[in-house]
Amino acid sequence: MSKVAVFGAGSWGTAFSMVLADAGSDVALWARREDVCANINERHENSDYLPQIALPHQISATHDPERAAAGADVVVLSVPSQTLRENLSNWATMIPPDALVVSLMKGVELGTLERMSEVISDVADIDPRRIAVVTGPNLAKEIARREPAASVVACVDDDNVRRLQKLTHSKAFRPYTSHDVVGCEVGGAYKNVVALSVGMAVGLGFGDNTTASVITRGLAETARLAVALGANPITLMGLAGLGDLVATCSSPLSRNRTFGEKLGQGMTTEEIVASTRQVAEGAKSCKSLLELARRHGIDAPIAEAVDAVIDGKLSANGLMEAFIARDTKAELD
Known part of the structure; x- marks a missing residue:
């Protein structure tokens, strides 16, 4: 039986801990707040993020990061992407030297424009072959309710990606392997920006034609950047x-x-x-993704408009108007 340390007891960190426990691992879940740890250990529930969902007894919580990491075969990181560098600076020396390090985060760091796997390698001096990412259509509450779902586990090392696949394959969770870490991370970060623009359309009262158009063009924008960074477009x-x-x-x-x-x-x-304790990663990553696109000469109108709305320089309605007013061109250009 493997021991897994999960750093971050938010909704996704907790739900993924359930996946790991269901697949047969013992999980030590690090939480920033001691009251969250007490709630998990005494009631087997994370009431703040996944209320009324019973957690497996294989999950225990601790406020002590060193205790969480001790003896771990795998260390999973699930904190807001813009706080990873600061947090990992404190945790790096606690990570066992042979542990596989897994990122659940979907963002690009402001300033450095690094993907989360790059931040991990940079801060903790870990070989990329020991760094994996998990991504896909994984809404935390549905995962925690054990509704059937599939995901992608990605790592450049074949042995490690298959190891992670085995550790996460449960009755309700089906992981597929990939070696395209770049494509997986760019897709995971960019979809948050596209979702912000889709949400704006919904908030303005627009219907399915509008949202389908934004989703499709958002995917094209994502693919342009990912391919420029070396990703496989099929990803x-x-x-x-x-x-x-x-x-x-x-x-x-x-x-x-x-x-x-x-x-x-x-x-x-x-x-x-x-108004909320939850983090919408796209509200931060839109700026870093836009800068990354500009660095590589990639047209990124959705990221540009979303960034302007987040900064208060453009209204949501102005974003939709700008989307339609752009110069026409062939779809595959």
Whole structure:
């Protein structure tokens, strides 16, 4: 039986801990707050993020990161992407030297423009062959309810990616392997930006034609950047691209779509942030993804418009008008 340390007891970190436990691992879940740890250990529930969902007894929680990491075969990181560098700077020396390090995060770091696997390698001095990512259409509440779902586990090392596949294959969760870490990470980060724009359309009262158009053009924008960074374009047609994009843009459970809806209804970014404890990664990553696209000469109109709305320089309605007003061209250009 493997021991897995999961750093981050939010909704996705907790739900993924359930996947690992269901597949046969013992899980030590690190939580920032001691009251969350007590709730998990005493009631086997994370009431703040996944209320009324019983957690497997193989999951225990601790506020002590060193205790969580001790003896772990696998270390899973599930914190907001823009806090990873700071957190990992404190945890790096605690990670066992042979442990596989897994990222659940979907973002690109502001400033450095690094993907999460690159931040991990940089901060903790870990060989990329020991770094894996998990991505796909994985809304945390549905995973926690054990509704059937599929995902992608990606790593450049074949042995490690198959090892992670085995550790996450349960009765309700089916993982597929990939070696395209770049494509998986870009797809996972960019879909949050597209979901914000779809949410704005919904908040403005527009229907399925509008949202389908934004989703499709969002996928094209994602693929342009991913391919420029060396990704396999087929990755973006699979679970890590289209699958994750559809789930995040279509579901009211999506934090990014919900954030976008509120923007479409007239709330400001500051008002939305103040009203929730959940993090909408796209609200931060839109700026870093836009800068990454510009660095590589990639046209990124959706990221550009979303960034302007987040900064208060453009209204949600202005984003939709700009989308239609762009110069016409061939679809495959």
